[in-house]
Amino acid sequence: MYLETPPRLIETRLFSAMPDRFRRKGVRTEWADANRPNVPTDSFIEGPSFDKDGNLYIVDIPFGRIFRIAPDGEWSLVIEYEGWPNGLKIAADGRILVADYMHGIMELDVKAGRTTPVLTARNSESFRGCNDLHPASNGDIYFTDQGQTGLHDPSGRVYRLASNGRLDCLINTGISPNGLVLDPTETVLFVAMTRDNAVWRLPFMKDGSVSKVGRFCSLFGTSGPDGLTMDAKGRLFVGHASLGHVFVFAPNGELIARIKSCAGPNCTNVAIGGASKDRLYITESSTGSVLVADISGL
Numbered sequence: 001m002y003l004e005t006p007p008r009l010i011e012t013r014l015f016s017a018m019p020d021r022f023r024r025k026g027v028r029t030e031w032a033d034a035n036r037p038n039v040p041t042d043s044f045i046e047g048p049s050f051d052k053d054g055n056l057y058i059v060d061i062p063f064g065r066i067f068r069i070a071p072d073g074e075w076s077l078v079i080e081y082e083g084w085p086n087g088l089k090i091a092a093d094g095r096i097l098v099a100d101y102m103h104g105i106m107e108l109d110v111k112a113g114r115t116t117p118v119l120t121a122r123n124s125e126s127f128r129g130c131n132d133l134h135p136a137s138n139g140d141i142y143f144t145d146q147g148q149t150g151l152h153d154p155s156g157r158v159y160r161l162a163s164n165g166r167l168d169c170l171i172n173t174g175i176s177p178n179g180l181v182l183d184p185t186e187t188v189l190f191v192a193m194t195r196d197n198a199v200w201r202l203p204f205m206k207d208g209s210v211s212k213v214g215r216f217c218s219l220f221g222t223s224g225p226d227g228l229t230m231d232a233k234g235r236l237f238v239g240h241a242s243l244g245h246v247f248v249f250a251p252n253g254e255l256i257a258r259i260k261s262c263a264g265p266n267c268t269n270v271a272i273g274g275a276s277k278d279r280l281y282i283t284e285s286s287t288g289s290v291l292v293a294d295i296s297g298l
Contacts, residue, residue, distance in 0.1 A: 001217070001255040007248070008257040010293050015281060016073035018043055018288035022065075029062040031084050031101070034148075043288040046227070047088035047098075047132070048271040048281050056273065056290065057096065058283060059085035066098070066108060069290065079113055087132030087143075087179070087227075087269075099130040099143055105161065119161055122169075128157070132179045132227065132269075136186055139163030142170075144177035150195035151175055158191055158202070170202060170210050179227035179269065184234055190216060192225035192238065199225050199238060199249075217253050219243070227269025227283070235298065237280060239267040246270055246282055248298065257298060263287045 001007075023042040032041040045067075047059040056069040057078070066078045066085055083106070087099035096108040097118065104120035104127050118141075121127065128147025135141050141161040149156035156174030161167050170189070171177065175196035182189055189202040189210070201216040216236070219225060223242035230236050234251040237259075244265035248257035261267050264286035271281045278296035283289075 003254055005256075007255045008298075010257055010259045010295065010297075012259060012262045012282065012291040012293045014262060015290045015292040016069055016075065017290070018045065018060075018067075019075055022060075022067070022075065022077065023288065024063055027063075031062040044285045045283045045288055045290070046086060046268050046285060048227075048269055048283050048290065049088050049090045049096075050271060050273045051090050051096075052094065054273070056271070056281060057088055057090065058290070059088050059098070061086055061101065078110055079108065079115065081115055083115070086130065089133055089135055091135040091139075092137065095135075097133055097135060097141065099133045101129040101131065104130055105133065105141065105143055119167070122159075122167060131177065134180050134182060134189075136182060142180055142182070142189060144174070144180055144191065146174075146177050146194075149174065149176050156193075158189070160208070168208065171200075171213070174200075176224070178225065179239070181228040181230045181236070183230060184232055190228055190230070190236060192228050194224040194226060194241065197221065197224040199228070199236070217247075217249055217255070219247065223266075226267070229270045229272055229280075231272060231277070231295075231298075237270050237272075239270045239282060241266050241268050241285075243267075246280065246293075248295075257295075259293045259295075261291060263289045263291060267291075 084101035098106040105118040106115040131146040133143035145157040156177040158171040176194040178192040180191045202210040221242040226241040227239040236249045244261040246259040263284040266285040282291040
């Protein structure tokens with residue numbers, strides 16, 4: 001995973017934890033029964049993304065909730081609805097897009113307090129379970145359709161919804177496709193394949209298709225890579241859902257740093273924030289905590 005220099009260790013601290021008033025203790029949900037059997041689940045946060053005012057939006061999958069965390073760490077409930085919001089991204093134009101495991105791709109209207117469908121099916125066929133999404137600078141939306149896929153069923157899909165409404169399936173052999181991010185040039189798409197315990201690299205051809213797809217990096221553990229983000233230098237930040245770390249990879253695939261959770265082991269997703277874009281925010285889902293790390297020295 002590295003050539004000569006061992007990866008640097010970066011510690012985290014607690015930014016903010018879900019207040020007790022929002023935790024649904026002792027409440028069973030169909031999502032938790034399927035995805036976290038026999039594990040008490042009062043919340044499962046994911047999908048961190050910052051708005052232009054520095055507020056951090058996150059989702060709570062099993063209870064269909066979306067929260068806003070102010071820069072001072074104060075939580076407020078934006079919406080609760082019948083759904084399983086799994087991933088969330090705020091586009092450059094301010095649109096709040098949600099990958100909903102139950103419904104598909106949705107848009108959140110904060111002022112109206114409702115979600116509206118963007119895309120709920122492909123050729124009248126429902127999605128298996130949308131997991132995460134990434135908006136491109138031209139308005140295209142890349143998203144993963146994970147469902148319950150894995151090594152036993154490598155049929156997860158990665159889609160691109162073009163700004164003109166065209167839907168392209170880029171991958172239909174994914175091994176639990178999860179988080180995804182474009183490189184700074186938007187010519188390569190990186191996708192976390194959780195049950196393959198790897199991140200795949202998808203280079204684009206001139207016609208927009210992908211070819212020569214390969215494993216960018218491989219990891220280990222009972223789960224695998226989850227949420228991804230990338231900085232302006234092309235360094236990939238990989239949240240790992242069972243090892244309690246975010247791993248940082250150089251553009252050549254070398255592991256250059258590991259960011260260690262100060263809370264639980266489920267580092268499910270990541271977002272870069274701060275006035276100088278030098279802080280990494282991490283959702284640690286088993287404790288309902290948002291952690292922060294100083295990445296200015298990378």
